[in-house]
Amino acid sequence: MVLAQLGGSISRALQNMSNSTVIDEAVFHDCLNEINRALLQADVQFELIRNMHANIKNIVNLDGLAAGHSKRKIIQQAVFDELCKMLDPTTGIKSSSFFFPKKGKTSVVMFVGLQGSGKTTTCTKYAHYYQKKGLKPGLVCADTFRAGAFDQLKQNATKAKIPFYGSYMESDPVKIVVEGVERFKEENCDLIILDTSGRHKQEAALFEEMRQLSEATKPDLVIFVMDSSIGQAAFGQAQAFKQSVAV
Structure with a gap:
């Protein structure tokens, strides 16, 4: 609107x-x-x-x-x-300067952002986009904070016919992503996508968790997802995320 x-x-x-x-x-x-x-x-x-x-x-x-x-x-x-x-600040810059997943080479992409910003849906769309380009993607649910997070990712992934990994029992997201990345590497996935918990810049514990996830998986790309309708408040949130991980 x-x-x-x-x-x-x-x-x-x-x-x-x-x-x-x-x-x-x-x-x-x-x-x-x-x-x-x-x-x-x-x-x-x-x-x-x-x-x-x-x-x-x-x-x-x-x-x-x-x-x-x-x-x-x-x-x-x-x-x-x-x-x-x-x-799009990348307008006019050569595409060779940016990261793009490639077939035959395993890449890890981590999605971060505020709760309710649409990360899980965006993760699935991102995976489906590269699936249509011939790559083999895999989705990992690292959101152990939000109730129903794994069910949502599972439903989306099943509908899009994309392999997924998560756990109803494990509460440590770092352990889940390490196991998920290892599994999809063994299955020769070209693109491993990590769907993380939503967090706000004032939630220090969740930001520390995000840093641990990044350190454990060494993602090739970190994508920040948010609702643009929050206006200028987006700038402060984006800055906070960028100070914690390489968005």
Whole structure:
């Protein structure tokens, strides 16, 4: 709902700019201000908005445009590109710089985040995505904190036909992940996915548990999952997780 409203506001700002008879600095300025207001109302961090505004201003030089260039298209493209960078900081960076699971090589990916953020469902989707690409995934439930966590992962994995590992009896998540990783390595899985307990930055014991899980499994990638609708509160949570594990 928030994203739909934000998208509508940005689209209207660009449409108002496009409908102007003449595109000058005043129209450009009004367009950017409308977009800035929409982002602020969506609880986007002010620093991100300020950086985006400055980048667009640097890219779009209305006075320096050669004859025949469409000011409307250049402004629209600049806004689009900067919004993409805001949502995905990897935009424009070579894909060779990032980690991707590969067939024939065992990789471990650990998912972390707040409780109720959708980690278990995301883990299954991630596994299914690479399964369709020909890799053999395995799901490990390291969430011994939430009631029904293993049942949920088991249900999702069974539906997607993905091997899974967990325990109803064992309460030590470190022991579970070590056993699960070892088992899936023996079964020649290309991708081993660890679904961990949800935790908040103020829960020191659970953060220590997360560090232990990371140390025990040495994951190739740690993915932080959260609900974007919490707005700027996401920044503090993301920072806390990053200080504990290599998100």
